[in-house]
Amino acid sequence: MKTFPRGGVHPPENKKASGSPIEVLPLPKVVCIHLAHHLGAPAEPVVAKGDAVKAGQLIARSTGFVSANLHAPVSGTVQKIEPAPDSSGYKRTAIFIEVQGDEWLETIDRTTDVINSKEMSSADIINRITQMGIVGLGGATFPSHVKLTIPKGKKAEILIINGVECEPYLTSDHRLMLEKGEEILIGAQLLMKALQVNQAVVGIENNKPDAIRHLTELCNRFPGIRVEVLKVKYPQGGEKQLIKAITGREVPSGKLPIDVGVVVHNVGTAFAVYEAINKNKPLVERVVTVTGKTMNRTANYLVRIGTPINELIEAAGGLPSDTGKVISGGPMMGRALPMIDVPVTKGTSGIVMMPVSESNRRTSLNCIRCSRCNSVCPMGLEPYLLMSLGEAKRWDDMEIAKVMDCMECGSCSYTCPSGRPLLDYIRLGKTSVNRIIRSRSK
Amino acid sequence: MSATNLLTVSYSPHLSGTESVQKIMYRVLIAMIPAFAVSLIFFGLGALVVTSIAVVSCMAFEYLINRFMLKAESTLWDGSAAVTGVLLAFNVPSNLPVWMIIIGSLVAIGVAKMSFGGLGKNPFNPALVGRVFLLISFPVQMTSWPKAIESRLAYLDATTGATPLAILKEGIKNGQPLSELMKEIPGYAQMFIGNMGGSLGEISALALIIGGLYLIYKKVITWHIPVSILATVGLFTGILWMIDPGKYADPLFHLLAGGIILGAIFMATDMVTSPMTPVGQLIFGAGIGLITCLIRIFGSFPEGVSFAILIMNAFVPLIDKYVKPKRFGEELKNG
Numbered sequence: 001m002k003t004f005p006r007g008g009v010h011p012p013e014n015k016k017a018s019g020s021p022i023e024v025l026p027l028p029k030v031v032c033i034h035l036a037h038h039l040g041a042p043a044e045p046v047v048a049k050g051d052a053v054k055a056g057q058l059i060a061r062s063t064g065f066v067s068a069n070l071h072a073p074v075s076g077t078v079q080k081i082e083p084a085p086d087s088s089g090y091k092r093t094a095i096f097i098e099v100q101g102d103e104w105l106e107t108i109d110r111t112t113d114v115i116n117s118k119e120m121s122s123a124d125i126i127n128r129i130t131q132m133g134i135v136g137l138g139g140a141t142f143p144s145h146v147k148l149t150i151p152k153g154k155k156a157e158i159l160i161i162n163g164v165e166c167e168p169y170l171t172s173d174h175r176l177m178l179e180k181g182e183e184i185l186i187g188a189q190l191l192m193k194a195l196q197v198n199q200a201v202v203g204i205e206n207n208k209p210d211a212i213r214h215l216t217e218l219c220n221r222f223p224g225i226r227v228e229v230l231k232v233k234y235p236q237g238g239e240k241q242l243i244k245a246i247t248g249r250e251v252p253s254g255k256l257p258i259d260v261g262v263v264v265h266n267v268g269t270a271f272a273v274y275e276a277i278n279k280n281k282p283l284v285e286r287v288v289t290v291t292g293k294t295m296n297r298t299a300n301y302l303v304r305i306g307t308p309i310n311e312l313i314e315a316a317g318g319l320p321s322d323t324g325k326v327i328s329g330g331p332m333m334g335r336a337l338p339m340i341d342v343p344v345t346k347g348t349s350g351i352v353m354m355p356v357s358e359s360n361r362r363t364s365l366n367c368i369r370c371s372r373c374n375s376v377c378p379m380g381l382e383p384y385l386l387m388s389l390g391e392a393k394r395w396d397d398m399e400i401a402k403v404m405d406c407m408e409c410g411s412c413s414y415t416c417p418s419g420r421p422l423l424d425y426i427r428l429g430k431t432s433v434n435r436i437i438r439s440r441s442k
Numbered sequence: 443m444s445a446t447n448l449l450t451v452s453y454s455p456h457l458s459g460t461e462s463v464q465k466i467m468y469r470v471l472i473a474m475i476p477a478f479a480v481s482l483i484f485f486g487l488g489a490l491v492v493t494s495i496a497v498v499s500c501m502a503f504e505y506l507i508n509r510f511m512l513k514a515e516s517t518l519w520d521g522s523a524a525v526t527g528v529l530l531a532f533n534v535p536s537n538l539p540v541w542m543i544i545i546g547s548l549v550a551i552g553v554a555k556m557s558f559g560g561l562g563k564n565p566f567n568p569a570l571v572g573r574v575f576l577l578i579s580f581p582v583q584m585t586s587w588p589k590a591i592e593s594r595l596a597y598l599d600a601t602t603g604a605t606p607l608a609i610l611k612e613g614i615k616n617g618q619p620l621s622e623l624m625k626e627i628p629g630y631a632q633m634f635i636g637n638m639g640g641s642l643g644e645i646s647a648l649a650l651i652i653g654g655l656y657l658i659y660k661k662v663i664t665w666h667i668p669v670s671i672l673a674t675v676g677l678f679t680g681i682l683w684m685i686d687p688g689k690y691a692d693p694l695f696h697l698l699a700g701g702i703i704l705g706a707i708f709m710a711t712d713m714v715t716s717p718m719t720p721v722g723q724l725i726f727g728a729g730i731g732l733i734t735c736l737i738r739i740f741g742s743f744p745e746g747v748s749f750a751i752l753i754m755n756a757f758v759p760l761i762d763k764y765v766k767p768k769r770f771g772e773e774l775k776n777g
Binding site (some may be wrong): 411 | 449452453718766769
C-alpha cells in the first residue's frame, strides 16, 4: 500500500460522523457572503441593497485571474453590504441576503438525475468553471480555474482526485464519495478533458474501505480513472505528499504540482465541477461535517454558503456544555473560531467541537532535542531550529533553512513531547520572510 | 447571537500527541532496570547504596537549585534528574564513598546541567561531567573496582581488583605478552553476562543490550548512535588485531570490556547532547568509537569512553550545522 515516504503522524481518527448520511440543512433566515471568500483578490459586488436575487444568481464578480465569482446561495433580498466578522474574527465586507422562499434561476437543473453527456471543449469547461465560482473545497479555497490553466511550456499528465481526508474528525468527503461517487467521477472526467490528460487517480486512505469499494466498482465504467488505496498517514492530503505517494514524483521546493505534470483537485471540487457543467449550478452549497467528541449527534449537512455556523451546531443538538473550542475545518489545520455566528464559506469542510479538557495547549517546556519534530516533518525541515531562529527573529537564517517550504500541517507541534509551539514560530517566520522576499522583488 | 461559553482561540494544530518528556525519561529509567539488577547480583549492597545516594542527591540538587537559585518552577518530576543520578551511579565503582557521590551529583546537576539553563540546554552529558570530575579529583577511589560476587555484602570495605582493560594496560606497559594477560581475564561468556570488575552499571553487556532494545522499541533512541559506536570500535580494533594479534586484543574483547556498551546505549544517545539527524548521529558515533580506541590503545588511561563522548558532545552544534535532513523536493525526481 502506498504512502508518502518521509515524516507524518497518525493522530486518533475520531471519524464519528462517517456513518451519518448527508442531510439537507433547512434554510437560514439570513445568509452572509464575504467578498474575500477565496484565496486571491476579493470579488466585487454586482448587486445593491434592496435588490431581489434568485438562488444561483451572480452577486459578486471576480476581480482578477486569482479570484472567483460569488453567487446568491438563496433567494431573497439583499439586506445590506457591510463589514462583518469572518472566521478570523476580523470584519470584512460581506453581502447579507434575507431569505425569501427558495427560488432558483431557471437555467439550473436541480434534479438528482445523473447527467453524463455534455460535449464541451477544454476551454469551454475551464470557462464554465470560472463562471461558476468553483474554488478548491479541501479548505484552501484556491480558485480552481487557475489550477486548470496550464502555463506555457508545461504539460499536465496526471489528474489526482484527492479523497484522502486525512484530518481527524472530518467525514464530508467520505460521505460525498459514498453518496455522489458517480458524479465525482463524471466531474473527474470533465477535469481530465479540461486538462487534456488521459489518466486520473483517486487517492483514498484505507480507513474508508466502503468508499474505496464503491469508487473502484464505478471506475470500471470510467476508462482512465483508477482508485489508489493509500496507507493512513497525516498529512497525506497535502498536495505534494499526495503526489509523492501516488506517482513517486517530488514537487521541487518553491514549485507547483504542474511542474511535475500533476494537477490535484479535491473530491468535493470534482463534484462541484460536475454540477457546474452538467447541471449548470454555481458553487452555492457544500457538505459540512458537524462533530465533536462530546456531541450526542454528529452529522454531515448539505449547507448553503453563508449559513451561520451556529445554525449547523443547533441542528446537531447544540453546543455541548463542556465545549472549550470550536474549530472550522479539521483539528490539525483548522481555525479556532472566536465566535460561532460567522458564516459557512466555500472552504468550510467541518465544524469540530472540542471539549474544554482538550482545548488548552500544553505548557511549553525546554526543547530536549529529541528530534521527533525533524522526523515527522513531511517536508524534511528542522522545526526545532526554525523555532529557535524565529524566537531570535533571524529571518534570513529561517529563509536559508527553507521555512517557506512549510505547509503548516502541524505535525511538529502535535508530536513535540515538550509541548512547544513550533508551528507558531514557523508561521511568524513565514510571514516575515514572505515580506522580505516581496520587498526584494520591488 | 453570542455563545454562552467563552471559546479558546489558538492557532492550529488543535491536537497534541501523547508523548511527554516525563514518559521519555521514565522509559529510560525502565530500560536501566536489567543493568541495575545485574549489578545488584554482582556488587550487592554497594550497588544499592551508591545508586540510591546518587539518585537522591541529584534530585535534591535539582530541586534546591530550581527553588532557591533559579526561582523557577520545579522540574523534579520530569525524571531527568533521576536518570542523571542512575547514570552517574552506573559510571562509578560500587565502593565509592557517599560524600564523593554527593560531590559528583552536585557537579553533574549543578554545573553541567542547571548552570546552562536546565534540561535541554546542557551541551555536555551531565552524568559524564560528574564522572570525569570525580575521576580527575579522586583517581584512586575512582579506579578501585570491587570484585564481582566476592564483595556482594560489602560496601566501602569491598575487596577490589583490576578491570580487564586495566589488566591489559598495566601488563602491556610492563612488557607482558598479551596471551599471558588474557588468562587473567574472565572468559568472554562471563564478561557478556557481567561477571567482571568495573563500574557499577557497565559490566553486563547482556542487560545493557536488553535495555537498549527496549529503548529502540519504544522509540526513545534510534539504532544509529549505538551501532555506529560499536561498529567503529569493532572495525578499528579489528584492523589492529589483524595486523598484530600478539600485541593488540581482539575486537570482541574491546566491545565487552569497559564501558563501551553502556556509553553507546545510554550515555551517547542522550538526546540533549547528540546530533539531530541520523547521518549526524552516525558521524557522532564514529567519532566516539574512534576516540575511545585511541585512548584505550595509545593513551594513558585504560578506558576512554567518557572522554570520547564528552569530546564529541562539543562537536554536536557543528555536526547539526552542516548535516541537514534531506529536504522534500531538494532534487527533481520524476517517475
